[in-house]
Structures are given as C-alpha cells and as structure tokens.
Amino acid sequence: MASALARTTYNVFFRRSSNYLVGIFAGAFAFEIAFDSAADRLWDMANKGRQWKDIRSKYIQAADSEPADDEE
Amino acid sequence: MFTRAAYTTATRAAFRAPTFAQARNASTQAANGAFGADRKAAAAWFAKAAAGSAILGYGISNYVVTDDRLAPVTKAVAESMTALQKKAAEYGIEMPFTVAHAFSTADHGLHPPHYPWDHFKPWKTYDHASIRRGFQVYKEVCSACHSMEYIHYRNLVGVSHTESEAKELAAEYEYEDGPNDKGEMFMRPGKLTDPMPSPYPNEEAARAANGGAYPPDLSCIARARHGEEDYIFALLLGYCDPPAGVNVREGLHYNPYFPGGAIAMARAIYDEVVEYEDGTPNNASQLAKDVSTFLSWASYPEHDERKKMGLKTLAISAMLLGLSVWWKRFKWSYIKTRKIVYKPGKFDEV
Incomplete structure (x- = not known):
C-alpha cells in the first residue's frame, strides 16, 4: 500500500465486509448509469437523423402536448 | 534454529504473497514461458510446429493416403450409402443424404x-x-x-407516426365490433389496437x-x-x-x-x-x-433495440474477458514463478 490513495481506498471499501458490499452495490449502480448513458450517446451519434426521436419534431402537432406518449 | 528477529524479517518476506506489481511482473514472465523462455523461443516453437505439420501432411497425402488408394474406399462408401438409402426407402424412411439436386435459377x-x-x-x-x-x-x-x-396501428406509434397521426390513420377504416347490448355486431371507426x-x-x-x-x-x-x-x-x-x-x-x-x-x-x-x-x-x-x-x-x-443491446453486451463481455484474463494470470503467477529445488541431504547410514 504505497500511496495514500490506495490506503484510503482500502480503509474505506475493503477493510469491512459491510463497506465492501455497499461499495459493490453502489459501484454497480453507478457503472450501469455511466455505461448506459455513454453507450446511448454513442449510438445516437452513429444514428443521427435515422431514429424516430430525430424526425419526430417534423410531425408532432400542437395537439400532441404530451411528449412522453409516443416515445418508444 | 530461528531467532524471533530472523523470523519476522527474512522469513516472512520470503513467504509473503507478492505485491500487485510483483505479481504483474511475474505473470508477464510466466506467460512468455508457455511456449519457451522468451519470444524468440516461442516463435521458433511455432515455426517448428508449422513446418512439422506441413511436412507430415504432405507426406501422408502423397505417400500414405494417396488418391489411388482412397478411390475404392470412397466408391465403396458411396455404394453402401446408396444401398442403405434404397433399403430405407422401401420401409418409407427418408435418409438425410438423399440425392444431389441440380440447381437452376x-x-x-x-x-x-x-x-x-x-x-x-x-x-x-x-x-x-x-x-x-x-x-x-x-x-x-x-x-x-x-x-x-x-x-396494428399502435405498432406505428413511436416508430414512424405520432400517436394522433396513427389514430387518424386507424379511424379512416371501419371495423366490425360488438356485440352491443342488443346482441348485434356493429361497425365503428378503427382504433390504435386494430x-x-x-x-x-x-x-x-x-x-x-x-x-x-x-x-x-x-x-x-x-x-x-x-x-x-x-x-x-x-x-x-x-x-x-x-x-x-x-x-x-x-x-x-x-x-x-x-x-x-x-x-x-x-x-x-x-x-x-x-x-x-x-x-x-x-x-x-x-x-x-x-x-x-x-x-x-x-x-x-x-x-x-436488439442491435443496441447486442453491442452493449459485446462491450461488457470484452471488459469482463480482460478482467478474467488478468485475474487468472494474477492468481497463477504464484504457481508459475514458483521454484522447487531438490537439495540432497546427507543420510546417516544405519
């Protein structure tokens, strides 16, 4: 455990099983959010102008005030 | 005989698990050892293996299993297959290897x-x-x-049409529905579920x-x-x-x-x-x-959605593959770098 950061990480996350478990759960949660939003952003970039959400604004009328209704 | 001081410094250091950096270095060395001591030896091993299989394959196909010797075997196999197929056809069983079909566009x-x-x-x-x-x-x-x-019209919603557009499209046609409270079927304008x-x-x-x-x-x-x-x-x-x-x-x-x-x-x-x-x-x-x-x-x-999920799955699997390769090498590095030395001792003659 050379650096202070490694020591702190060890003391906070790995020293106690309860902290370890909470760390795994929180880490999985954070990773999923980060991974999904990054992947979705890349996907939307690769498919710019092709998906329904890109062309929807052309067809939506004033009557369709609830925007969530025709999302996929 | 150990003194307490000698045990805590030298011996514990020797038996202590390697640190992360040591394990990584050790496992890198260990991987090079799978086909030889270093890259050069591994390359030589693969070259020898390739040359050996080429020579062996050439020898077998030209001198051992030659076309002349193979021909009667293939002929016999083909004939027995045909015979088996005919026999099976008599009992109404269709074999998977039936006949060759000529293809015509x-x-x-x-x-x-x-x-x-x-x-x-x-x-x-x-x-x-x-x-x-x-x-x-x-x-x-x-x-x-x-x-x-x-x-159905609802399938268009969120794909190619807005909800109100799909409703209008559906309402252009009449659909039979019912029965009503008199027990009669009636016609009504289409809905999203039609x-x-x-x-x-x-x-x-x-x-x-x-x-x-x-x-x-x-x-x-x-x-x-x-x-x-x-x-x-x-x-x-x-x-x-x-x-x-x-x-x-x-x-x-x-x-x-x-x-x-x-x-x-x-x-x-x-x-x-x-x-x-x-x-x-x-x-x-x-x-x-x-x-x-x-x-x-x-x-x-x-x-x-399928393609997006597939790409996400591949990305996650690639990460997990990298992690598992590292984990295996980390765990095996102790074994791969272990040295077992046999040191013959002196035996007292009985």
Missing part, C-alpha cells in the same frame, strides 16, 4: 443482389423516415391486394379475385423470403420481358427473381405513383427501397 429464382442497406451495418438502426414513407407506399399501393393482419385492414375477407376471396393466386400477408414477408429486403426490392423492380423460349401463361408476369419466373402480381411500383410529403424524390427505386425498409421493419420490429 429458372426454377428457384434468380438470387437478388446484395444492396447496400444502411441498416445492414451492425451499428445502424432503420432509417425511420424511410419506414414512414414505406408505410405510405404500402397503404397506397400494396394494401390494394396484400393484407398485413399482424401489424390491425391493418385486409383487402379481402378471407383467402378464398383473395384467390378468386387474383386468378387463383393468393397475395401473401406482408406482416412477416421479409422473414419469410430468402434474401429478405434484397429479394423484395429486386422483385418489385425486376419485371422484364421473358427470355426467348419462355412462355408465360395468360395472367402471369415474368420476373426472374420469383421462383419459377412467372408471378401473378403485376408490376405495381412505377415512378411517381406515390406523392411523398417530405419532398423525397418519388422514383420507382426510391419507392421500392422505402417499402422494402418498411416490410423489413414489420418483420423485425425489435431490430434497433
């Missing part, structure tokens, strides 16, 4: 070319503007004869109206035909005069992409038969491309 249809659909790329969705135009082509041209009874209207009440009516040929339901037509959207596109634009010597029966049309060549459907896609609302040029190939995209979507409505 005249009988099976010309294979369609592979068109460069954007949605064939692994990271591309359908072009939803094209699906929308394709639906218009289906509605104004194809639906005169073809049903699409497994596609399927695309069928042009004929049943298959018999469809056949009677089309000279005995049944216009297939288009709900899953891309799945149901070899070549999928390539086939649909090629078929729609592939009509031509029959070649010399081919007679097409009255009421049929020649299309080389259709198995047998004679199709009951007449050419339906011409330049400018549909007027697009978004200003896209409405020549025949554009109409065919859009309707093929629409029919492909109808067959694979999950396509966009």
